[in-house]
Amino acid sequence: xxxxxxxxxxSKDHEWIKVEGDIGTVGITDHAQHSLGDVVYVELPKVGDxxxxxxxxxxxxxVKAVSELFCPVAGEVTEVNETLNDxxxxxxxxxxxxxxxxxxRIDGGGEVDKLMNAAEYEDYIKAEAD
Amino acid sequence: MTAAPSLKQTPLNxxxxxxxxxxxxxxxxxxxxxxxxxxxxxxxxTRRACGLFDVSHMGEIEVLGPDAIPFVNRLCSNDAxxxxxxxxxxxxxxxxxxxxxxxxxxYRFAADHLLLVVNASTTDKDWxxxxxxxxxxxxxxxxxxxxxxxxxxxxxxxxxxLQTLTATPLEEIRYYHFREGSVDGVPSIISRTxxxxxxxxxxxxxxxxxxQLWNRLLEAGGYGTQEGVLPCGLAARNTLxxxxxxxxxxxxxxxxxxxxxxxxxxxxxxDKGDFIGREALARQKEEGVRRRLVGFEVTxxxxxxxxxxxxxxxxxxxxxxxxxxxxxxxxxxxxxxxxAERANEGQELQIDVRGRAVxxxxxxxxxxxxxx
Numbered sequence: 001x002x003x004x005x006x007x008x009x010x011s012k013d014h015e016w017i018k019v020e021g022d023i024g025t026v027g028i029t030d031h032a033q034h035s036l037g038d039v040v041y042v043e044l045p046k047v048g049d050x051x052x053x054x055x056x057x058x059x060x061x062x063v064k065a066v067s068e069l070f071c072p073v074a075g076e077v078t079e080v081n082e083t084l085n086d087x088x089x090x091x092x093x094x095x096x097x098x099x100x101x102x103x104x105r106i107d108g109g110g111e112v113d114k115l116m117n118a119a120e121y122e123d124y125i126k127a128e129a130d
Numbered sequence: 131m132t133a134a135p136s137l138k139q140t141p142l143n144x145x146x147x148x149x150x151x152x153x154x155x156x157x158x159x160x161x162x163x164x165x166x167x168x169x170x171x172x173x174x175x176t177r178r179a180c181g182l183f184d185v186s187h188m189g190e191i192e193v194l195g196p197d198a199i200p201f202v203n204r205l206c207s208n209d210a211x212x213x214x215x216x217x218x219x220x221x222x223x224x225x226x227x228x229x230x231x232x233x234x235x236x237y238r239f240a241a242d243h244l245l246l247v248v249n250a251s252t253t254d255k256d257w258x259x260x261x262x263x264x265x266x267x268x269x270x271x272x273x274x275x276x277x278x279x280x281x282x283x284x285x286x287x288x289x290x291x292l293q294t295l296t297a298t299p300l301e302e303i304r305y306y307h308f309r310e311g312s313v314d315g316v317p318s319i320i321s322r323t324x325x326x327x328x329x330x331x332x333x334x335x336x337x338x339x340x341x342q343l344w345n346r347l348l349e350a351g352g353y354g355t356q357e358g359v360l361p362c363g364l365a366a367r368n369t370l371x372x373x374x375x376x377x378x379x380x381x382x383x384x385x386x387x388x389x390x391x392x393x394x395x396x397x398x399x400x401d402k403g404d405f406i407g408r409e410a411l412a413r414q415k416e417e418g419v420r421r422r423l424v425g426f427e428v429t430x431x432x433x434x435x436x437x438x439x440x441x442x443x444x445x446x447x448x449x450x451x452x453x454x455x456x457x458x459x460x461x462x463x464x465x466x467x468x469x470a471e472r473a474n475e476g477q478e479l480q481i482d483v484r485g486r487a488v489x490x491x492x493x494x495x496x497x498x499x500x501x502x
Contacts, residue, residue, distance in 0.1 A: 037168055059484075
């Protein structure tokens with residue numbers, strides 16, 4: 001059973017975002033890392049890059065597959081987790097902690113409110129599996 | 131979860147699900163792509179100790195009768211007449227253009243009894259191709275694909291693991307040879323072959339014995355212990371064969387690639403007598419091939435993947451046939467077709483990785499060679 005922390009928001013692209021003030025920390029969910037398998041490569045954007053919601057901001061790759069990373073809400077990148085360049089396996093080990101990917105200054109517009117909460121995301125991945 | 135009804139299953143389908151495998155559609159077959167240990171560990175365990183692979187989806191076509199050898203020799207590029215009883219040979223079914231219908235193993239049980247082991251997704255095509263080329267030959271063909279299961283036991287511990295279940299002295303079976311014997315009491319063909327670059331065996335037995343064999347091999351190999359055997363999925367099978375630079379049908383070799391371009395001159399016996407495609411291949415050999423399959427290493431950040439373009443000086447010159455991270459070498463590697471004059475070791479290339487030109491260099495293959 002996938003780990004789905006209560007205090008995060010979730011996108012249909014299997015990213016999570018933790019909102020603190022106008023800063024959002026973004027990563028991929030436990031479910032996503034599990035479907036992907038051993039992550040061997042992470043490609044992230046640069047500080048200052050801007051993304052709209054659902055726009056690809058990078059990619060994660062396992063031995064077998066490439067998976068794009070989609071921004072859950074619009075914003076400007078303020079920080080990038082460079083440690084994932086050398087330790088991509090953290091994405092499997094600690095997807096909600098050490099393997100956060102980017103921090104964003106979130107644009108206004110209430111996009112966060114349209115994301116799923118933990119219970120909704122749990123239903124969403126169950127529905128996807130059926 | 132159960133398989134989509136349209137997918138074919140090997141006799142080990144339920145066993146894979148019990149082991150927690152993730153199943154995928156592989157050329158119409160419901161196959162395990164990886165088990166809970168994950169592709170990297172499955173790969174490395176096979177290099178260090180032992181991996182178990184269900185390859186029951188492979189096709190088996192029996193050729194019986196006094197013309198078995200000349201018949202197979204007319205369809206295949208390698209020289210089946212060189213085989214002795216109990217020997218296997220890597221070969222290819224060729225088109226008149228010298229391209230590849232399929233690659234296969236030819237097993238000789240007797241001069242009038244050969245077994246062709248072909249790829250799963252091409253079994254029906256191969257069967258039609260082979261059957262349509264029977265002219266006045268005294269041969270009988272039997273598609274035995276559903277009758278056999280095939281389990282590959284691969285890695286430095288493979289011999290020790292398999293030996294615990296058979297009285298056949300495995301040390302005596304030389305590479306690319308086989309014996310008929312029994313494994314855990316089940317009548318089997320024990321073949322010292324594989325697709326991983328390791329020492330190992332491929333065991334063929336009746337399909338309804340598959341589960342017993344599989345479970346007994348897991349047990350004998352100490353599945354669940356520290357360095358015990360691991361069941362391995364198709365993803366690990368692919369990375370293992372790629373490190374060993376072995377061709378995969380549909381990727382390095384197709385009906386659009388010639389044997390010589392694919393560096394398979396060593397299974398192309400132009401002087402054995404006539405065979406389909408011989409003329410085209412002889413001409414190609416004389417004139418030289420225009421492109422060639424090479425191995426490459428990515429030299430900056432990025433992973434090359436199948437079907438990406440190969441660039442030199444920004445211009446498209448070829449195509450990646452297989453690209454992947456290499457779990458053992460911890461590099462990003464691949465095989466690609468490039469113009470023959472650009473195929474030398476050290477040649478600088480770029481790979482178009484989703485719009486980004488990533489530097490790579492031609493290197494010698496195999497990428498991985500086991501210590502004997």
